Amino acid sequence: MRRILLLLLLTLGVLAAPAVRALTPEEATAIAAGETDDRIAALNKATAQADPALAVLVQALLDDAVKVAGGKAYVTLDGKTVLAGTTTEATVPADADDVVNNNRMRGALEAALGSLRLVSPQVETRRAALVELAKQQLEEAQLPLIEKAWGVETDAALKSQLERMRATILVSASDKGKRLAAAQSLLASGESGVKSLLQERLAPGAEADPEVRAALQAALTAVEGRLAWGERLGVLFTGVSLGSILLLAALGLAITYGLMGVINMAHGELMMIGAYATWLVQNLFREFLPGAFDWYLLAAVPAAFLASALVGAALERSVIRWLYGRPLETLLATWGISLVLMQGVRSLFGAQNVAVENPAWLSGGVAVFSNLTLPYNRLAILVFAAAVLIGVALLIARTRLGLFVRGVTQNRRMAACMGVNTARVDTYAFSLGAGIAGLAGCALSQVGNVGPDLGQSYIVDSFMVVVLGGVGQLAGTVYAALGLGLINKFLEGYAGAVLAKIMVLVFIVIFIQKRPQGMFAMKGRSAEA
Amino acid sequence: MSAVLNSSSDFSLQPRRGLLLGIRGWTGVVAALITVAVLVPVLNLLVPEGSALHLGDYYVALVGKIMCYAICALAMDLIWGYTGILSLGHGLFFALGGYGMGMYLMRQIGRDGQYKADLPDFMVFLNWKELPWTWTLSDSFIAQMLLVILVPGLLAFVFGYFAFRSRIKGVYFSIITQALTYAAMLLFFRNETGFGGNNGFTDFKRILSIPIAQPSTRMVLFVLTGLTLIGFFLMARAIVHSKYGRVLQAIRDAESRVMFTGYDPIAYKLSIWTLSAVMCAIAGALYVPQVGIINPGEMSPAASIEIAIWAAVGGRGTLIGPIVGAFFVNGAKSWFTQVFPEFWLYFLGALFIAVTLFLPNGLVGLYAKLTSRSKKEDKEVRA
Numbered sequence: 001m002r003r004i005l006l007l008l009l010l011t012l013g014v015l016a017a018p019a020v021r022a023l024t025p026e027e028a029t030a031i032a033a034g035e036t037d038d039r040i041a042a043l044n045k046a047t048a049q050a051d052p053a054l055a056v057l058v059q060a061l062l063d064d065a066v067k068v069a070g071g072k073a074y075v076t077l078d079g080k081t082v083l084a085g086t087t088t089e090a091t092v093p094a095d096a097d098d099v100v101n102n103n104r105m106r107g108a109l110e111a112a113l114g115s116l117r118l119v120s121p122q123v124e125t126r127r128a129a130l131v132e133l134a135k136q137q138l139e140e141a142q143l144p145l146i147e148k149a150w151g152v153e154t155d156a157a158l159k160s161q162l163e164r165m166r167a168t169i170l171v172s173a174s175d176k177g178k179r180l181a182a183a184q185s186l187l188a189s190g191e192s193g194v195k196s197l198l199q200e201r202l203a204p205g206a207e208a209d210p211e212v213r214a215a216l217q218a219a220l221t222a223v224e225g226r227l228a229w230g231e232r233l234g235v236l237f238t239g240v241s242l243g244s245i246l247l248l249a250a251l252g253l254a255i256t257y258g259l260m261g262v263i264n265m266a267h268g269e270l271m272m273i274g275a276y277a278t279w280l281v282q283n284l285f286r287e288f289l290p291g292a293f294d295w296y297l298l299a300a301v302p303a304a305f306l307a308s309a310l311v312g313a314a315l316e317r318s319v320i321r322w323l324y325g326r327p328l329e330t331l332l333a334t335w336g337i338s339l340v341l342m343q344g345v346r347s348l349f350g351a352q353n354v355a356v357e358n359p360a361w362l363s364g365g366v367a368v369f370s371n372l373t374l375p376y377n378r379l380a381i382l383v384f385a386a387a388v389l390i391g392v393a394l395l396i397a398r399t400r401l402g403l404f405v406r407g408v409t410q411n412r413r414m415a416a417c418m419g420v421n422t423a424r425v426d427t428y429a430f431s432l433g434a435g436i437a438g439l440a441g442c443a444l445s446q447v448g449n450v451g452p453d454l455g456q457s458y459i460v461d462s463f464m465v466v467v468l469g470g471v472g473q474l475a476g477t478v479y480a481a482l483g484l485g486l487i488n489k490f491l492e493g494y495a496g497a498v499l500a501k502i503m504v505l506v507f508i509v510i511f512i513q514k515r516p517q518g519m520f521a522m523k524g525r526s527a528e529a
Numbered sequence: 530m531s532a533v534l535n536s537s538s539d540f541s542l543q544p545r546r547g548l549l550l551g552i553r554g555w556t557g558v559v560a561a562l563i564t565v566a567v568l569v570p571v572l573n574l575l576v577p578e579g580s581a582l583h584l585g586d587y588y589v590a591l592v593g594k595i596m597c598y599a600i601c602a603l604a605m606d607l608i609w610g611y612t613g614i615l616s617l618g619h620g621l622f623f624a625l626g627g628y629g630m631g632m633y634l635m636r637q638i639g640r641d642g643q644y645k646a647d648l649p650d651f652m653v654f655l656n657w658k659e660l661p662w663t664w665t666l667s668d669s670f671i672a673q674m675l676l677v678i679l680v681p682g683l684l685a686f687v688f689g690y691f692a693f694r695s696r697i698k699g700v701y702f703s704i705i706t707q708a709l710t711y712a713a714m715l716l717f718f719r720n721e722t723g724f725g726g727n728n729g730f731t732d733f734k735r736i737l738s739i740p741i742a743q744p745s746t747r748m749v750l751f752v753l754t755g756l757t758l759i760g761f762f763l764m765a766r767a768i769v770h771s772k773y774g775r776v777l778q779a780i781r782d783a784e785s786r787v788m789f790t791g792y793d794p795i796a797y798k799l800s801i802w803t804l805s806a807v808m809c810a811i812a813g814a815l816y817v818p819q820v821g822i823i824n825p826g827e828m829s830p831a832a833s834i835e836i837a838i839w840a841a842v843g844g845r846g847t848l849i850g851p852i853v854g855a856f857f858v859n860g861a862k863s864w865f866t867q868v869f870p871e872f873w874l875y876f877l878g879a880l881f882i883a884v885t886l887f888l889p890n891g892l893v894g895l896y897a898k899l900t901s902r903s904k905k906e907d908k909e910v911r912a
Contacts, residue, residue, distance in 0.1 A: 034552045265699050319882055326885075327699060328615045328703065331615070332841060333881055335838075336838075336881020341876070343871070343878070345873075346871075459830075460707060462829065463704050463707075464704075498715050501715055502715050509688075509708060516697050
């Protein structure tokens, strides 16, 4: 009796556990030799078993490492030859023929390999395979494989994804119960593919049963609601992300223009210098520290800051110093500087864009919804912008240098009388603004192209931010940057990128009419100065 | 008040009556007239090509182009040098004038385009079936030339009205004019706007049904441009020496005082701003048939800033200065871009810096300084 029970358990165990070795040498031969049609049929039959051992054979077939002789297939891997479907070593007979795969066979093999990776023991491989599979049009024939994978999947997220895939196939099954269950399980989905599938099924003539129709309708409403949220949040995120970039670009200007009253048209070029410094640091890491390449950004941030700050200090000492109090002349002179800097970079590094690579930890993103992925690099810039903002705010409000800068801004002569070296404070403040531009450039290098013209595309925008926000206050800059980013992306949804930008510019021009001093005007005596 | 100022400054505050210029000035104008209207046409068209005195087509085209730029610089000088308002949007008015002329020239191509169609080529390419409403008047030369003046004039008037009424000044004004031209550039880059997208207009065939490329047409355009420039110069001279011009300069130097004295600066600023924009537009309309292309690149912020630098290099607040500046900078540009193309931007950048740092009154100021010094030395020697 106990023996019978044991036997029963064993049988159950065998049934429940995935079949580890289902591929027989016969099957392997059927896949490797014969007419293409028969081979594909055999391949699909074996693939449906979802046997990991098959993957080895398929890969070998794709690599042309399989030979056939006397109704047996031999696989040569790493110099070792085994009989396909077994682990027994064998020697290839002298009269063995190479397996020839035509394009159709290759396509089938590749598809099979993709499916087989669904049951790979590595969760990463399975995830990647699922991503691949999600891109394809699912077919009835893939159902056994998906069900198999679904049965053995341990990862909760992957399992629910597989379940949805299964449902998308089953929703058009002939059995009403299956269709109903599928519709209910699709309720939890948030993918645009599922939406169009449901719409297809709900089209007149596709689904006749009223009960299933109701379930499909409910699923469609739920999916659409989720997609709409994804879109809304997506707009919000891209808006905030653009805002954070604008903020970084404008923060330096808020110091040089807002606090010091210097119109720095070369601000964009200081950003470009920061981006090029990042590129140089990246190249140095690639050359000398390939092992630590992923962390080059940590070195690039201070390098970008210093490079731009040094250039800024040199500019202040040599040119801008002589133009204080003459804003229009400063504008022209700094425009000239920007031309020289741009051409200088062109001469040094060429007119082409240079490639700055994201480190591995910044590529990819978090998928919040199926239609909303938040890229890591944009998230990182958000955090970075916040950190820079806090740093600048603290520096201005809490440090001795900040005190001096504020003092010189408010009343230069009085500050000088109190013993402040105003000339030096000017240099420090200007290089601080330039350094922040460098940080912005370093951040920009992670999301956009790095080329000599990088700064040009941001200079108008960043001035808009400062003008809109009002001079002399960081809070205004923050609100203006985020506001402009959001408005821009929001309008883009309706009007397209170019029209949105034009509308924003016109909006600013009108806004300035109403509040010539920006959102947060300086009040009191210093306002008119 | 006036007496006090009179004693401290070396020019009369009373508007000058009668002749606008001194003997030397009129001699210069007459010389310029003769050069433009007689000398250049004769040297270019009548003197045979082999002769040492022959003036090549290249130089005629170059000088014609620079004269258009000089009109812009003059317009910039009226608004910046005399009224103290730096516009970074004059390229927009120049380009609008150019587009106005370009539309007419596009219609003049007729069926001679690549596609042999009634519509301009780019519209055929975009698969448009009829002209957009903006092109309604483009068949009529007179109507289109009125648009060349009216559209930029009206835009400048409306923009200026709101800007000056809100008392937007100084750098703020410069920056929003820059935003304006930037927005317009983005708009014109779109194909849907109906002005040829980023290719703009080109491949013109004829103007007033006369082939545009033949030497006599080109020479007429050249002479016309030269006469316009001289005419504008005299007009500007009349303006700055009138009472109106004096008020403009007073606004430049102390706007609040002008206001407190009972003048309304808005009317003065608005009128000179609109006039300046229209001058630029006319320059643009003369420029396009000579150069043969107009595209949204003319509206880029950089192009507008260059206009300011011509005026600054020559010398703001003098009328001959901007013209000298336009010729100097653009002459240098065409020389550099031929001989050392990679050094042109270095030179231009250095020019921006050097002029603002060392030559606040530009080349003309430098010349005046040198000659007055030598005169002083002369006097000392004589004494």
